[in-house]
Each structure stands twice: as structure tokens, then as C-alpha cells.
Amino acid sequence: METVLAFLVLVGILIWFHELGHFLFAKLFGVKVEVFSVGFGPVLFKKQWGETEYRLSAVPLGGFVKLYGEEDGISDPRAFSSKPNWQKILIAFAGSFFNFILAVLIFWLIGMLGKEVPKYALEKPVVGYVQENSPAQKMGLQRGDLILSVNRKKVDNWKDLEEKLLKDIFEQELKLEVLRNGKVLTLGGKVDLRNPRGFGAEPLIEPVVGTVLENSPAKQVGLQEGDRILSINGVEIKSWQEAVKLIRSAEKIDLKIERQGQIREITLVPMKDPRTGISMIGIAPKVETIKVKQGPFEAFKGSFERIATLTALTLKALWGMITGSLSPTNLGGPIAIAQMAGQSAQQGLIPYLGLMAFISVQLAIFNLLPLPMLDGGLILLFLIESIRRKPLPLKFKEAWQELGFALIVALSLFVILNDLLRLISGKKF
Structure with a gap:
């Protein structure tokens, strides 16, 4: 339930902010907005406020604003079709622009609030x-x-x-x-x-127990926080990583530990991850953390640097998929986002906000791709019309939209299948 709630809040904020960009820029240029919807499909809630109907719909995988006069040929000055192409382009671009703004604000806030990092x-x-x-x-x-x-x-x-x-x-x-x-x-x-x-x-992580999970094999045999692991099955342990490596493949574990200056020997049988078959005993290392904070100016500057890095990495990844150097199976869909949202929410507010900013940047870039049904596809059409100095044929626009719908459906099915295969195989998102 926590994962579902974390997912709904995250995508709800991202969608609302994206559509808010379209809405405000449409208003800026005097375009009447008929519908503002967060979500698709059946309407769960709606309210008429002024000239706009605000909706919350059942499928939280997107949203839309319906602009008056999106079809060509309407001469009303408040119609979208009556506006010059540069205004149409800015209205289409505004959704992604607002997602970038949201990411800047979140990274700025995280920088000022500070976050715990390992020492x-x-x-x-x-x-x-x-x-x-x-x-x-x-x-x-x-x-x-x-x-x-x-x-x-x-x-x-x-x-x-x-x-x-x-x-x-x-x-x-x-x-x-x-x-x-x-x-x-x-x-x-x-x-x-x-x-x-x-x-x-x-880095060297000392083989000292920091956390023992409830109802785990380690808890059942009495392992405690602060215990130092000296050896596993007769092999001397110098780091936490060495301990993990031996535990993951063991069927039975003979532990030698040091507790308050005394040497103790413990035998336990690990539990198996049902998806991967990897052995686990339910312990985590003791890692000292410190809180890193930035001043307002430094945090603001850092937020732009983070977004520049994320944007460059995303574009390189997209290019890698186009050229074949990166498998499209790396794409994640709603199930992956839900899993990450749930995990980050359990870790705390800062990791959750960080994930929101990260996905906001991804959403901004994805929507600017020059593909039908996306904002980038609309921008491409308006640019072509500006060069031609006349509207594109209606049949071409209809075919373009139909192609876009087919591509979006195919991509949605692909990423959901990807997510399911990862879930079944036990791979991390």
C-alpha cells in the first residue's frame, strides 16, 4: 500500500506540474483552456471553475489540457489555431520547461536541507x-x-x-x-x-554489524549490532564486502565474531532469496554517516549542474539505444517507477524528492522527443508549418496522430513487459 501511495503522489505531482506549464502558457497567450486533467480514462472527480473543467481521472499515467480551437480553421482570437506558430511552440514546450523547473527547485531544496551520506x-x-x-x-x-x-x-x-x-x-x-x-x-x-x-x-567497509533484521537467521542465533565478523567458514574476513561474497554462496555458515573483546563462534543456516537463490542472513554494515548541507547560492548552482549531467546522460542513453550500443531493455515503466518510489519513500523524504527530480528530468526530455503524440512531435509540426508558411494537410496531421498513438501503445506495452520480466527474474530496477 505504501508503494502504491508513493507512486501515486510522485506521478501526480509530476503530471500536474507538466500540465500546469501548458495551462499557464496557454493563458499567457490568451488561449481558452477547456479541460485540465491529471490522468486519463474514466473521470473520478471534476469541477468547473471559470471557463475550465478540472479533472482527476482513473489512469495515472499522464494528463492533458484541452485547448479551445486545437483544430484548424477557427478564427476566434481565443482559439489555439488562431495563434502564431511561435506561441504554439512555446505552449507545447512549456510542459517540459515546468518539469525542468520542478527538478531545479527540488535539487535546490535538497542541497539546502542537506542529506546523509556515508562518511x-x-x-x-x-x-x-x-x-x-x-x-x-x-x-x-x-x-x-x-x-x-x-x-x-x-x-x-x-x-x-x-x-x-x-x-x-x-x-x-x-x-x-x-x-x-x-x-x-x-x-x-x-x-x-x-x-x-x-x-x-x-572503499574499505569494516566487517562490523550495524543492523540485524527481525525474524532473520542472524537475529535467531543472537547476532547483535557492533559484532565484528572475524571469519566465515574458516576464511579470515577483512572487509564487509568479503563477508557478503562468502555469505551469498553458502549453504551453512560458521561465524567467528568478536563482541566486547570476547571471541564467539556461531553456526547458522542462511535463508534464500526465492527469486535469485542467493543466501542471506539479514544483516547490514555499520556505516558512519554525516549530513552535507549547502548554502542557497551553492545549492542553486549545484541543482543546474545536476540537471545538466542528467540531461547529458539521458541523451547519451537514447542515442545508445538508437545506435544499438545500449539495449532498450534498460527502459523502465510504471512498475519500475512504483518500485523505486516505494523504496525511496521508505528511505526518507530526501531520497524520495531526489527520485522525483530525477524522473521529472526524464519526463521533460522524453516529451520533447520529435515523435507523434508527444510535445516534441507538435513542436516539429509547427516548425515545418513555419518553414512552409502554410498549414500541413489535414490528412497528414491525422495520419501523424494515428502513428503516434500506435507508437505510444507499443512503447507502453514494451516497458510494462520489461518491468514484469525484471520483477520475475529478481533483477533490480
Whole structure:
């Protein structure tokens, strides 16, 4: 229920803000707005206020504003069709423009409120663990390496490293400068940073228990917060990541732990994830966090930088799908958004707002694609009419809309199927 509510609030705000952009720009240019609807399909609630009917509809996967005189040939000055093409273009663009504004406001607020980050995120990026078969391992990174730069861009801490890797996620070549045993080395090669497991270089996380889940195998055998894991099945443990690796494949676990200076031995049988078959015992690491805040000006500047990065990554991803270098199975639909909304809501207000801003940027860019039925498709038609200096034939416009409807239905079915396959296979969204 919490997931459904989190999803409805998130998409409701995004849709409302998008349609508000169309609505306000239509009013600005003197166009009569007949209907303002959040959602499609059967009307759940409606109210006439002035000349506009406001609706809440049953299908929360979009919305619309119905403008008076959208069809050609109406000479009324309040008709959409009577307006010059530059005004029509701005009205069509306004929805995405407002989604960008919403993202700016949210990222600005997050920056000023501050968010909890792991303490290690602001520490020097000294490698504490390298995942097997990861891009980091293939490049030759080793435990103890201090990462100095990524593609000649200086790296200050783990947070900085993550941001720079994210910006270069679609690059084929990656070069790192690292400090190893007092010598600066250059590591490089062709790597795929889109690996779902990530880059694979991680900070050292001490093998100390921070959380024990209720009704878990760990809880049942008496594991406690603060317990330090010394060994698993006779293998010495130096990091939390090493512990996770051994636990995930174990059928039975012999733990040696240190608690308040005393050594204890515990045996337990892990539970299995029904979808993946991975073993789990229900513990999480003890990670110290700090709250990072920014001043109003710094947060405002940072919000634009975040949006610029997200926009560039989204456009690169779209281009990758067009060229075939990125599989369209990476697309997520309403089920994926609902899952992420529920998870972020459980984590707190800041992660939930961050997800809202992220999806707001995605929605803005998607709607500007020059495809039928999207705002970008309308803008394309108005640009063509401006160049031709006369309206396009009615039959062409009708065919364009029919094509758009077919494309939207096909895309909707595809992303929903994608979501279902991910859900069944147990893959993360």
C-alpha cells in the first residue's frame, strides 16, 4: 500500500506540474483552456471553475489540457489555431520547461536541507575492495590503490569519483591515475561502465554489524549490532564486502565474531532469496554517516549542474539505444517507477524528492522527443508549418496522430513487459 501511495503522489505531482506549464502558457497567450486533467480514462472527480473543467481521472499515467480551437480553421482570437506558430511552440514546450523547473527547485531544496551520506564518501578514494570480473579488476586496480584522476580529471573523494564515473559512463576508454606503493601509475583500457554491478572499486567497509533484521537467521542465533565478523567458514574476513561474497554462496555458515573483546563462534543456516537463490542472513554494515548541507547560492548552482549531467546522460542513453550500443531493455515503466518510489519513500523524504527530480528530468526530455503524440512531435509540426508558411494537410496531421498513438501503445506495452520480466527474474530496477 505504501508503494502504491508513493507512486501515486510522485506521478501526480509530476503530471500536474507538466500540465500546469501548458495551462499557464496557454493563458499567457490568451488561449481558452477547456479541460485540465491529471490522468486519463474514466473521470473520478471534476469541477468547473471559470471557463475550465478540472479533472482527476482513473489512469495515472499522464494528463492533458484541452485547448479551445486545437483544430484548424477557427478564427476566434481565443482559439489555439488562431495563434502564431511561435506561441504554439512555446505552449507545447512549456510542459517540459515546468518539469525542468520542478527538478531545479527540488535539487535546490535538497542541497539546502542537506542529506546523509556515508562518511567514507568524503574521504580519499583508497581502494579497499575490488569486485571479481568488474571493470575495476580488468583495469588492474588493487586494494590499497589511491585513485588520483579519471580521464585526466582530478578526484578528491569517493563521492567525486562516483560523479566523474557517472559522467563518463558511456565512454569506451577509461584512464585512471593511481598512487601505488609511492609510485603514480596510469591504468586504462576499454571498459563497460554500464555493468549492472558498477565499476567494482569500493572503499574499505569494516566487517562490523550495524543492523540485524527481525525474524532473520542472524537475529535467531543472537547476532547483535557492533559484532565484528572475524571469519566465515574458516576464511579470515577483512572487509564487509568479503563477508557478503562468502555469505551469498553458502549453504551453512560458521561465524567467528568478536563482541566486547570476547571471541564467539556461531553456526547458522542462511535463508534464500526465492527469486535469485542467493543466501542471506539479514544483516547490514555499520556505516558512519554525516549530513552535507549547502548554502542557497551553492545549492542553486549545484541543482543546474545536476540537471545538466542528467540531461547529458539521458541523451547519451537514447542515442545508445538508437545506435544499438545500449539495449532498450534498460527502459523502465510504471512498475519500475512504483518500485523505486516505494523504496525511496521508505528511505526518507530526501531520497524520495531526489527520485522525483530525477524522473521529472526524464519526463521533460522524453516529451520533447520529435515523435507523434508527444510535445516534441507538435513542436516539429509547427516548425515545418513555419518553414512552409502554410498549414500541413489535414490528412497528414491525422495520419501523424494515428502513428503516434500506435507508437505510444507499443512503447507502453514494451516497458510494462520489461518491468514484469525484471520483477520475475529478481533483477533490480
